């Protein structure tokens with residue numbers, strides 16, 4: 001079963017989160033594999049999307065943002081798009097779109113960052129956002145300060161956290177077809193809330209890379225191998241890495257509170273999207289085939305409209321414009 005654990009290092013300005021997604025991650029993969037239109041993701045995409053999913057859950061758990069955290073990769077290469085959305089109650093969904101061949105074991109740079117043109121975006125979309133209110137978004141390239149392509153997705157996010165939030169963050173991520181898992185270690189800000197959108201003081205900036213306790217704990221965390229992260233229990237991992245530290249662990253999020261797959265698509269939203277396309281477009285599709293079929297990229301659910309459904313769609317007076325984003 002999927003689980004999430006938070007902990008503090010007693011007396012030190014360092015905290016951590018560990019997540020293991022098992023049944024919920026397998027559901028994401030199974031739904032995709034069952035989608036007759038797309039088929040299963042290639043192996044390299046499964047590995048990256050799993051790491052992204054673990055990372056997005058870790059970040060949402062870390063900032064406790066009241067709304068959706070969306071982690072998005074706009075790739076240059078065969079991986080065109082990868083999206084993970086995590087709600088504050090830890091429901092999540094994920095999808096990816098590829099065009100062209102993805103070889104087994106293909107790395108981040110070849111798959112999504114050719115000519116250093118890939119981008120990663122982190123969006124915080126508050127619950128009950130007012131029309132016209134823009135969600136907070138940060139966008140980072142997939143290369144480092146020296147212009148070198150970043151090889152591991154965990155380093156993309158650590159780079160982002162340092163650049164935009166002045167927070168030292170270490171991430172260890174791993175995924176296979178059974179488990180997507182991650183460990184996040186972060187130096188706590190000296191002042192104010194450790195919020196992505198928060199402001200940090202100069203004292204925090206001065207501490208970057210210099211806090212001995214954080215550096216020691218980060219080094220320990222980085223010694224965790226993918227194999228250990230994917231196969232060992234949480235207790236074993238924390239003991240193996242931090243047995244010389246004093247950990248204060250919080251009540252884990254298990255069972256119903258655990259991170260879990262959930263898709264928020266429904267027929268009303270698809271209907272609105274079709275209304276946005278317009279009656280003419282809908283009729284031209286129906287002229288060629290008996291049904292308008294719209295599949296959800298996240299869960300594979302198919303929504304079908306025949307000529308009668310379509311006519312009703314455009315006959316209704318309560319026409320709403322489509323949402324500002326395809327994720328709505």
Ligand SMILES: [Zn+2]
Nearest residue numbers: 263265296299
């Ligand atoms: Zn769906």
